[in-house]
Amino acid sequence: MLPSLFVYAYLSISSAITLVNADAGKAIFLLAGQSNMAGRGGVVNDKWDGYVPPQSSPNPAILRLSADLNWQPATEPLHRDIDYFRACGVGPGMAFANSLLRQDSSIGTVGLVPCAVGGTNITEWARGGQLYNQLIRRAEAAVAGGGAIKGLLWYQGESDTVNREDAELYQRRLERFFDHVRHDLVLPALPIIQVALASGAGPYIERVREAQLGTWLVNLRTVDAMGLRLEPDRLHLTTTSQVTLGEMLAQAFPRDHPSPIISQASRTPPNFIYIFFCFLFFIYSNLF
Numbered sequence: 001m002l003p004s005l006f007v008y009a010y011l012s013i014s015s016a017i018t019l020v021n022a023d024a025g026k027a028i029f030l031l032a033g034q035s036n037m038a039g040r041g042g043v044v045n046d047k048w049d050g051y052v053p054p055q056s057s058p059n060p061a062i063l064r065l066s067a068d069l070n071w072q073p074a075t076e077p078l079h080r081d082i083d084y085f086r087a088c089g090v091g092p093g094m095a096f097a098n099s100l101l102r103q104d105s106s107i108g109t110v111g112l113v114p115c116a117v118g119g120t121n122i123t124e125w126a127r128g129g130q131l132y133n134q135l136i137r138r139a140e141a142a143v144a145g146g147g148a149i150k151g152l153l154w155y156q157g158e159s160d161t162v163n164r165e166d167a168e169l170y171q172r173r174l175e176r177f178f179d180h181v182r183h184d185l186v187l188p189a190l191p192i193i194q195v196a197l198a199s200g201a202g203p204y205i206e207r208v209r210e211a212q213l214g215t216w217l218v219n220l221r222t223v224d225a226m227g228l229r230l231e232p233d234r235l236h237l238t239t240t241s242q243v244t245l246g247e248m249l250a251q252a253f254p255r256d257h258p259s260p261i262i263s264q265a266s267r268t269p270p271n272f273i274y275i276f277f278c279f280l281f282f283i284y285s286n287l288f
């Protein structure tokens with residue numbers, strides 16, 4: 001009873017803070033994971049066909065943070081200078097941003113921060129590693145010029161389907177990663193929208209999907225990519241599938257009032273003293 005009151009108080013305060021900060025600055029989204037987040041739509045034999053669907057077209061209200069940390073008009077392939085070892089194609093990011101703006105133009109400007117790298121496993125995304133550090137560094141650079149981080153879009157796990165042991169450890173590693181990102185960005189209720197796998201590099205796809213679909217954290221939403229059409233490599237989403245996925249991600253984004261989902265899986269809150277303070281404040285503000 002008491003712990004859930006704490007969490008409730010904490011969430012009330014943090015969403016109030018979010019509303020106060022909803023100024024004219026950029027709505028910033030971090031894009032992380034592996035190749036299907038980086039985008040391989042339209043890539044065949046490591047070559048992109050160059051086709052950009054209308055839903056993924058440039059929009060003056062959509063910017064991307066380049067590898068050298070400058071904001072520029074966003075165009076596909078969004079990850080071209082981040083995931084540069086392979087040919088990048090269409091991913092979900094542009095369709096997500098266009099869809100979000102269609103639903104609510106009061107968002108203003110959307111700032112996309114590409115961070116995904118093809119072929120990377122969850123262990124490589126652990127705190128302290130190069131990918132993790134790059135994600136945090138780019139997130140911090142993104143807000144330095146104004147705006148606020150509104151969410152993390154995460155699509156990863158194909159590389160963790162090869163061994164049974166990794167598939168079984170996936171959920172713990174994933175939850176730890178989400179916790180660390182929220183903690184290190186000092187955004188304990190950061191909305192996260194993750195994608196449940198449509199494909200994988202190994203036989204344990206279902207095991208990883210169970211981990212993804214069974215992860216319940218505050219302000220975590222999961223969209224399911226299973227069934228979306230794949231490229232002939234049977235691993236990567238097609239351009240059309242990426243557009244669909246981007247629109248699913250936009251639908252799943254909690255607008256106005258992020259509705260907290262609390263379950264047994266949400267572990268010890270990150271900062272007990274802060275939450276206790278929020279709790280006192282919550283009680284105090286309800287007395288008047």
Ligand SMILES: *[C@@H]1O[C@H](CO)[C@@H](O)[C@H](O)[C@H]1NC(C)=O
Pocket residue numbers: 121123124159160166
């Ligand atoms: C993850 O990738 C790294 C680097 O490629 C590799 O050394 C490690 O064995 C992989 N771990 C898992 C769990 O697959």
